[in-house]
Structures are given as structure tokens and as C-alpha cells.
Amino acid sequence: MTTRRISVRKIKEVLKLKWHDGLSNRKIATSCNVSPSTVSDLVQRAAHAGLSWPSVQEMTDRALEELLYVDVSVRKPPDAMPNWQAVHKELSRPKVTLKLLWREYKEIQPDGFQYTQFCYHYRQWAKHLDVVMRQHHKAGEKLFVDWAGQTVPIHNPITGEISEAYLFVAALGASNYAFVRLYPSMELRNWIQAHCLAFEFFGGTPVIVVPDNLKTGITKPNYYDPDLNPTYADMARHYDVIVLPARVRKPNDKAKVESAVLHVERRILAALRDYTFFSVDEANDAIAEKLQEVNNEPFQKLDGSRTTWFLELDKPALSSLPEKRYEFRQWKKATVHMDYHVEFEKRFYSVPYKLVGKSVEVLATQTMVEIFYQGIPVAAHKRCGKFERFSTKSEHMPPSHQKYASRSPETMEAWAGQIGEHVQEWAHNLFERCRHPEQGYRAVLGVIRLSNKYTSERVNNACKRAIIYGAYSYRSVKSILEKGLDSVSPDHLTQTALPEHENVRGAEYYAVGGGESEWASNRH
Helix, strand or coil: CCCCCCCHHHHHHHHHHHHHCCCCHHHHHHHHCCCHHHHHHHHHHHHHCCCCCCHHHHCCHHHHHHHHHCCHHHCCCCCCCCCHHHHHHHCCCCCCCHHHHHHHHHHHCCCCCCHHHHHHHHHHHHCCCCHHHHCCCCCCCEEEEEEEEEEEEEECCCCCCEEEEEEEEEEECCCCCEEEEEECCCCHHHHHHHHHHHHHHHCCECCEEEECCCCCCEEECCCCCCEECHHHHHHHHHHCCEECCCCCCCHHHHHHHHHHHHHHHHHHHCCCCCCCECCHHHHHHHHHHHHHHHHHCECCCCCCEHHHHHHHHHHHHCECCCCCCCCCCEEEEEECCCCCEEEECCEEEECCHHHCCCEEEEEECCCEEEEEECCEEEEEEECCCCCCCEECCHHHCCHHHHCCCCCCHHHHHHHHHCCCHHHHHHHHHHHHHCCCCHHHHHHHHHHHHHHHCCCHHHHHHHHHHHHHCCCCCHHHHHHHHHHCHHHCCHHHCCHHHCCCCCCCCCHHHHHHCCCHHHHHHCCC
């Protein structure tokens, strides 16, 4: 490209603003009163000539013009051009920079390119690579993960129904070496297991895992402080990796995995399009065979393959796996109910009674449930079985409750009888109406606790009224007390005195844990 000659003084000013001050071509053009294209051409010519700042400042006008405006086609290249493929590959190694590689090159070729020219020619060569291959990711540093957009149909051999299975894809940054696995859903448990299997497939862990901002792993996307799903964060701690989600609307952040996903869809899923799979396991076996072919396939514009680059770059740089695979654990925030229990998946686990009303964290594995308060473990229980609803430890009870640790309808009725005979009768009738005694425990306990706010006499009278009207729910007794109906003579009460409304519910309501938030809201 022919450029209009400008004064050497202005040439030096352009190169100073570019290399010393770091201004953009457009700002330099405005400052020096030249076109942006002129600035671009001058910078490229200077880089090709191997010039740098401040050496330009010391050059004579004639020497500078000869270097910049001599016909590029007749300029003699170095006797041996650098091996740009090797340069590109070496840049993936930890701590390796273009400056270091240039110094090593100059030791072999003292008359070769200067540093600026060396960088210019490398970048010109790299333009011929795909955008994903041009990105520099240090060996063992990053693992990119995502779900593929394309699904795989799974045929039920008995019913003939077709369900869709989802493909998890993971690709290492330096080598593009990939791992894929099919799952029946994108739920958290599968997302976590896929990571564990990927780490084991690679034989180690990277420094950083880069997921997309999908809801499975990221509860609240944010560039500076993303909120990770607690289980996902727990898994990351187990493997000592950093989870750094791709930035929103920054396609280069996830170009690596998106390229891997596209390659998997084209080379694996498309190749299996005519296969009929009757289970996810069967499909995974076929996918694993194709994956090996993909990883071993030679690169189009580089020497080697994903496998050879993985063995040479990524694998040696990965960290060792922990002794045990991560055990899937669920986290949940909960408030301790007034009966000193917390709920997890419709089962109730006790904590020390002094934590009533406090916010705690519940950690559940396949076999255990642990409760933490301010990061300190305060309770541990075996996970309730299918037909169990409560797990209560006597040491968690207040002293007045411990004598009723052996919970049964009889002990609960006896406890209610300490408030009054009608409270005991009301409790007895409630248990008679329950399909299972556990359905009535929380309602009876709630009525007993009403004696902390109202006198025993009033609670006893309220239960008497409730018996008359067949109102066997905690909220009904509470409503009688709140409306003062316990002090009204039965002769003045009619059936309409206790109207049907949302607070009047039967024992079956408590079979699913009803009324809990009402109790919690009336703590005192």
C-alpha cells in the first residue's frame, strides 16, 4: 500500500504517541492531522522494519525514511524464519511470553527480527487460525463447560415414548481436549457428576472452571461477584478449583466451549443421527467411541491433535485429584421452627432449642443431614427414611420437654392435660382423626405453646369451644383466643360464631406440615 509521504518529524511523533503513550490510531490521527489509515500504515511499516521506541528517536531522517519506504517486497527476510507453529504452541505453557520466545530466537538468529517485528509477523501468521485457536490459554489453567444445545432422543423399549437426553461438554483451554457425557436431564445432580467425571477423564483438575451463566450452577450472574449455587461452590472447594463464569454478552469468553460444542454436534451427534438408542448408557457408549476419534483427529492448520497437545501441554500442568470423588451434597437455608426442628424435603430434624427462630444452613447427603449455625455444626442426623417424618434428639429439647422425649399420642395427651382437661380431650380427639399420629404432633404442640401467651384457663376454654364445633386445628384454637370467643357463654354462640375461613383447617392439613409459618410468626 502506498502512503502519502509525511515529514520525518511527524513520523516520529506518530510512533511516539503509539508506542510510548499508547494512544489509539484515531486519536493519533486527530492529534497529528493525518488520516487513521496513514497512522495504521506507518505503524505496520515500522513494525515490519523491526523498529521500536525510543530507538526511532535517535535515527537520522534519511535512515528512517529508507527503512519505512523501501519496497517491502525487496526487503531481505532473515535467513531462517521463526517456526510460528512452535511459537504459538509454546505460548500455551505457563509463564511463557512472546518476549521470552523472541530472546531465544535471537540467540539462534542474531540478525533476525527485532522484537516489534517478531510480534508483528507472529500476529500476521496467527490471523490465519480460527478465532478459538488464536486465543491463548495457559496449559492446565482453564476448563470450559456447558450443555450442548442439541439433544439426543432416547426410546423407551416398552412404551415407545421418546425422551430427550442432554449432552455435557467440557474442553481444556490450551489443547481443546474434550470430554462429553449424556444425561437424562440438566438438573444440578447431573451437572455436578459431569464435572467429577470430567476431572477423572482428564486425570487432574485445572485452576479455573468457566461455565456459562446457566441457572444450574450460577444463581445470580455478576461479573465482579457471581453467586454460585451452594452445591456447585462446595464441589469447587472439594477439588480446589475456581469457578469463573463467562461474562454476559462477551462471546470470546465462551468461544472455546461453544466451538467444542459445535464440533461435537457435527462430528459425533450428526454421525449418530440414524442410530436408535434405548437408554442413556447405550448412547454414552457410542458417544465415547466417537469422542476418541474427535480428540485424535489432526488439526487442520496446526501440527498434532487435541490428544497430542493434551499430553504435552495440559496434562502435565493439571493438579492432582483428591483421594475421594466429591459426594453430592445439597444446601438449603432454613429457619428453626418453634418446635426446634428444621424442615428438609418434608422431613423434620431437631436442633438445640435455643436456636428457635434463627436462620441456619442445612447440608444433606444421601445418608446424613447436618445443620450449621453461623458456619458451626450444631446437629447431625441420619436422613429420614421413606416412612419417617421426624428425627428428634433429646439433648436438643428444653428441660421441660425432655421427659416427653419418647413421643407418642399418650405422652402428648398427658402433656396437654397439664394445661387443662379440655386441652387433653382436644388432643385425644385430634389423634383419633389422624391417619398417622405424627400428623397431629405439631398441632398439639402448637396449642400447648399457646399457654405461653394466654392463661391455661383461656387455652382450656378455647379447646372446649373447639370441641363443640369440631374444629381440630391449631389455627382454629388460636383464632378462638384472638377473637375472645373462649370467654363467651356457649348459650350465646352459634355455629356461625366460628365461620369457615382459611384459618379453620382439619387434621389432614397438618399431614403436610401446615401451620408452621404461623407458629413461627408468633414467637415471643
